[in-house]
Amino acid sequence: MSASLPGSRDLPASRYDLSTYWGRVRQSAQIADPSATFPPTPPQCHLPSDITPVPPSLRHHPSATFPLYPVPPTQWNPTLFVSSAGLEHAKQLITSYKTGQVRSMTPELWEAKKIVDSTLHPDTGEPVFLPFRMSCFVLTNLVVTAGMLTPNLSTRGTLFWQIVNQSLNVAINSANANKCSPLSIADLARNYVAAVSASCTVAVGLNALVPRLKRISPNTKIVLGRLVPFAAVASAGVVNVFLMRSDEIRKGIDVFPVQSEAQKADREKTGKGVESLGRSRKAATLAVGETAISRVLNATPIMVIPPLILFRLQKTDLLKARPRMVLPVNLGLILVTSVFALPLALAAFPQRQAIQASSLEPEFHGRGGDGGLVEFNRGLSYPSSPPIMSVPYLVNDPKGHIPASQRIPVIARPFVSERAKKTLDLVERFVEEDCIPSDAVYIQQIGVGASIKDRFDAHPPVIEELKKKAKAIGLWNMFLPKNHFKEGAGFSNLEYGLMAEYLGKSRTASEAVNCAAPDTGNMEVLAKYGTEAQKKRWLVPLLNGDIRSAFLMTEPQVASSDATNIELSIRREGNEYVLNGQKWWSSGAGDRRCEIYITMGKSDPNNSNKYRQQSVVLVPADTPGITIKRMLSVIGFDDAPHGHGHIEFKNVRVPVSNIVLGEGRGFEVVQGRLGPGRIHHAMRSIGAAEKALEYFLARISDPERKPFGQQLSQHGIQLERVARSRIEIDSARLAVLNAAIKIDEGDAKSALKEIAEVKVQVPGVLLDVLDRAIQAYGAAGVSQETPLASMWASGRTMRIVDGPDEVHLLQLGRNEAKRGDALRNRINQQKDKSKAIFSQYGMQPLDVLQLDRVSGSAAPKSTRL
Ligand SMILES: Cc1cc2nc3c(=O)[nH]c(=O)nc-3n(C[C@H](O)[C@H](O)[C@H](O)COP(=O)(O)OP(=O)(O)OC[C@H]3O[C@@H](n4cnc5c(N)ncnc54)[C@H](O)[C@@H]3O)c2cc1C
Structure with a gap:
């Protein structure tokens, strides 16, 4: 259908007046008549332009x-057997109308609309199976x-x-x-x-x-x-x-x-x-x-x-x-x-x-x-979806809408399948049309002004609606990469990375498609290292989106960026492990649906190898002895209902079968968990940065805001900030996609350098772009008026979570420095070879600024460098 083609202008639904019975009869007759009995007449559609073309999501x-x-039989006419060239021509005509190049409907355009509407699916833009x-x-x-x-x-x-x-x-x-x-x-x-x-x-x-x-x-x-x-x-x-x-x-x-x-x-x-x-x-x-x-x-x-x-x-x-x-x-x-x-x-x-x-x-x-009239859609509105506005949501260009699949950076295109491109476009639409408008509803359903207990007991119904919708359209578990897991949707890290960018624009989107942290990393752990029994009990409901999970590593009393410091005690007693200690920053633990804690602790504190002292065990959240003492705020935001818990373990007993991978292998598990997860975070952050830039652009083009007599976009400094943001986001995206391709080619281990680079680079870019956007909004920017302030709070944590910047920088710096000796040798060898070439030509190397200025006749003739 024409809705799937680029451009923001809606085409009129019909050349007839559909508000009258005979107008509708003529419309029905025209589309049901194989020989197009009624000759074309000029457009006379009197329906409001905003409602005549039913929004795509309602079609x-x-x-x-x-x-x-x-x-x-909406479109039975000779267009049924249109050739691919005819279809392409029709699509071009429609696009030219939707992008404003053609101003009014012509008989040829009506014909093109008939062809496109009768052939293409309104959402995917692909031809529907002929019969x-x-x-x-x-x-x-x-x-x-x-x-x-x-x-x-x-x-x-x-x-x-x-x-x-x-x-x-x-x-x-x-x-x-x-x-x-x-x-x-x-x-x-x-x-x-x-x-x-x-x-x-x-x-x-x-x-x-x-x-x-x-x-x-x-x-x-x-x-x-x-x-x-x-x-x-x-x-x-x-x-x-x-x-x-x-x-x-x-x-x-x-x-x-x-x-x-x-x-x-x-x-x-x-x-x-x-x-x-x-x-x-x-x-x-x-x-x-x-x-x-x-x-x-x-x-x-x-x-x-x-x-x-x-x-x-x-x-x-x-x-x-x-x-x-x-x-x-x-x-x-x-x-x-x-x-x-x-x-x-x-x-x-x-x-x-x-x-x-x-x-x-x-x-x-x-x-x-x-x-005094109101109107409603007789048969098309989705029964329990959030209120839908007839907004041309996807406009992202002066000419209308360029679908996400057409905006994939050139260097990544060869690695993206057609199926992934279609899914990417679907993700974009789902995020823009369903998730972002639902974000505010989600926040309100948690309970504005409600007690802490109520906020963390809340389960906003809108998220379940979104999940239902996402599942049905095939947007589910896209994060599990195809070359490592059979349980996922069959996309590569790169393909999912492209999708994650859009998910990062909405508070609800990641959960809606079951790709939210920390569940994604936890599912990877279970899929990669879990036994069949562990998978059946925890992975299956997680993959279905029926439960949620938390990853418990960080502890309040030690510097947890160094995992060897983790000291929660895991002691074996017969067929059980007994756990004692404290955890904090356990994200997701606040949610009532969080049923499993993937917990790291020390099972062998005396092992001479400090990387073999730790183990990871699966602890059901309802095991006796666990107390969620409090929730922690992130720059004032409680992140309810999932939140970040401070949890106490007192003689918590789990069967030994709950160990992951084996005793002493906790470090391995944690390392395996963090690689692709950092790419996910990074791509979501790129999406968040894009959203910040969108807000920034919206503000500076607001004709109502004219400090010192000029709209903000006429103040050069703002345009320079826009340009810098564009450059930084685009280069950061390339770096993340490069890292994703590297993981796809090998594994997370082989892409450690690239992962570390983007782990440091992207949060910085996000925070810089957010800062510029906030600045453009003045006081409104730091308030609840826009999502920018809460995005900044969450963006700021990205410089700490999954290892603080310093750890990655240190690692990167150390690894780079390792090349120093080799490079010094190479440079010296090149100098030696250069000398040999000079002598071949009977030349002596001279300094390029050699002067040989001598004071006094007795002075030796030599350089004084
Ligand atoms: C919103 C949020 C969610 C989180 N979710 C989880 C979760 O789900 N599960 C979990 O286990 N943890 C979680 N964390 C915790 C996070 O992973 C840790 O905070 C992080 O690893 C740092 O550990 P730390 O807080 O103990 O800081 P420390 O290890 O004490 O480090 C403090 C600071 O010391 C500096 N530093 C550290 N190492 C070096 C170095 N080598 N060189 C120079 N300076 C250094 C850095 O500036 C660092 O920020 C979360 C944190 C936040 C903010």
């Missing part, structure tokens, strides 16, 4: 799954409909065709489904079973009932029998609508104030979205009821008219003498009805419904927009 509502047969394109619906369904409407079907035949029909609906809906607001497999299966059960029960039941009806003529019984498939399909559709959207009726759907023409014009200029007034259950009931009715209406023409006409025709001598003609006649009738009668039914209700605000719940009274 394919899950409730469209198992629609009442038949699904609207499952909506444009192919009439053709693919011809056979199924004819099968269902076959006169005198046996029970087995009836069941067969009903199941085939529902299965085809699943296939078509899945192929066209919204990748940003999709159904989970479980929901899909539940609804499939319900629709199949409803349609089969009604079909078989009525088939048995109709022949037994008394006081009805045989002809009427035959007619009723022929309408049984209609009843079956209609009831399956209605059951499906209510099942799918019961949540909407319970929670309500978003309603928006209708915009006046002036407001629309203003919105187009500023790019501001229309904010939801809140959720209305009354609007939801109306929307769901209308959708159910429309599903019955949509099924009526195709499933009622052809069987009735066929019944009459079968009485004529023509068909009586030629029973083989029944099938082609049936097919012809269905096809003709699809084209001519279906549009009348499809047009029954507008997609966006406007009603008086006063007809909804009291909280909406008096809050309507133009004419």
